[in-house]
Amino acid sequence: MSDITDSACITIVTEYLLNNCYKNTAKALQFETNKLAARSEDLSGQAPTKSTLRREMKNKDRMETEEKPENLKGNKNEEPKSARASRSQGDNTSDAMDTEEDDPSWKLLDARKDIYDSILAGNIDRAIQDIRFNFPIMAQVNPTAEEPSYYEILMYKLACQEFVEIVRSGEELEAIKFAHTHLGTRHQTLQEIITRVSPLIAYHDPTNCSSSYLFDHEQRQALADEVNMAVLTLSGLPTETALEKLSKQHNVVKDTLNQMKFEDPAKDPNSDRKMSM
Template identity: 30%
Template sequence: MTEVEENQDLVGSYFMELWRIKSKRREATSLDENDVVEMMNLDKKEEDLLLDLYSDEPELEPSELDTLKSSSGFAIVLPDKVSVKYPRVNLHGHDVGVVQANHPAPVKRLVYYFEITVKNAGAKGQISIGFTPNDVNLNRQPGWEANTYGYHGDDGLLYRGQGRGEAFGPTYTVGDTVGAGINYALQKIFFTKNGQMVGFFIDNTVKDRLYPTVGVHSLNEEVTVNFGKTQFMFDLITYEATERAKIHAYIEKIIIPPTASYGVVRSYLQHYGYTETLEVFDQATQESVPPITGFHDNGFNEHMYKVEDRKNLRKLIKDGQINDAFGILRKLYPHIVQDDTSAICVMLYCQEFIELVRVGHLEEAVRYGRTHFQKFNSLKKYENLVQDCAALLAYQEPEKSAVGYLLEDSHRENVADAVNAMILSTNPNLQDKTSCLHSYLERLLKQLTACFLEKRLLNGDQGETFNLKRLLLSKNTQHN
């Protein structure tokens, strides 16, 4: 196999795997992302892609109190499952009623927070709020045991891992609303009272999955927990925005030369053949004050290779004109499509079938599938993907079905990206054989994502990952 053929095999396999990962998403939405990676036996490159896809998958969140665990009858969870009461006279210091939430606090975010409202302070007001691990002793107040944290109402003390408290905040009693939160970016646990911040502490050992926890300890004490079903008294949205703004302010202090940022953006336009936008971009950089210069000769120009051909093919594929795209490839790049069972050919044949289904030409789609899909019957590596395409015929509204992802514009985009990369891979001056897969801008974003993932890993797999969509949406919200 020649070097060019090796590059083309790499490109085809890469984009077929992107398709396969998207297909697998619907089968694995209930699994943890690490389980999915293991199940699919992905390498590091493919794992990063999957993590990008799964970055917005929701975690199970606390929604009610756990009614299965027992604290020897010292705490009774009421029928609403968000209220807890102490029903008896306590005789000993260990006659504590502790109740955890039904799920641990979700960790793949910036902040988790919940609140309690004191309905009855009981005989002594020995109420507490905090966080505890799964194996906590339910007859010990939050903060009295190792790896537990609690803010106590009767004395206003903070307890963290020992029976001895430390001065922290005011006491709280009937009618007060008290909250507890974890800032995962800073490993900071904080508490609030009646919507105002009481205080926080930083503990870099907060690595366990922690459960929101409430403790009661004297006759008739009763609290109700709010896991977010109703609006919090504390302004959590503003708090999160402020914390993110601090992070962004730190990042924005890092000076990046204009030539570097403009060069990276320019390489993206080159890589995907957006020539009209590239001309406007170049003109704008010359008209800026001062003009941005010096980025044309920084090694990015390899992405100008066959740019007009790539632009035309992208437009055809995004418009659904797959046969026309096939014709250009056979005429100008016959070596790319000479193997009728290569990954790029499979993608193009499947996309033409999808386009026929998209416009409702079902009989023609059946004939087309019979003609072109039979050559893939003996190729197990394509079997599931071809079956996904064929399954479109089984639904009256295929766009709403499990294989509806095939009809999304993003699927056309994946095919167009594959053809684009395949042509770039034929560049004899290509310095890095993988550079045809991504623009430098995308490599930068992937590196940024990897850094955030590594930071989260060092932080006990807690905190947000870099999410460009979320970042852009937050910027738009601020500007509006």
């Protein structure tokens, strides 16, 4: 492939990785891409530019830092994720001349990924705290509005998921207290949401009832994806990447061709007769 085609492919893949919070994979792709670029300069006989050398050294340092065992396992005494996310914005600014992190897709990636990962892990309270810190507009509530806003509905879904996680832990009294404090609402739309999760508290073994599906990992996954899409929209970023659009287009073309069921005239026993007429 040409350099232009390679660059386009890398851009498409990177966009998908960033939108779906695969930060480490995106970093690894960027690191290897920069290595290949530097190697190409060596093979072509051109001296690597200063920006290339600085970019390669910084990427190497980042990769080594992220791969340290203490960073992979986490630390109970580590600074809050929201603080790290805020600090990372300053780091990205200083690296803008040497890396691709000046692209809007990289901004607030740490904050978005922390929220996403917290929801997947069932740490909903942490996710809500990070949202309030990094995306406060999502946590705003208009008490006089006749209908809840999209963000208010989303935050209520998070609160309901936190209720589910408390029930999962077996803390029945804590779950009841949480419901009374955080889940009361006058909006019909929100009442319909709480109606789906409130029956859990009535069962001695909520994992063995008709509502047990609420404990499935797919519930966390769906909510994490929905919150991620909301944050992307709020940040002015596309909610559907070029790679996802290409995949959909490929499937549409494939299905259309299958429906048309083209026949090869050479295999049609009547084709010779039709041509002679």
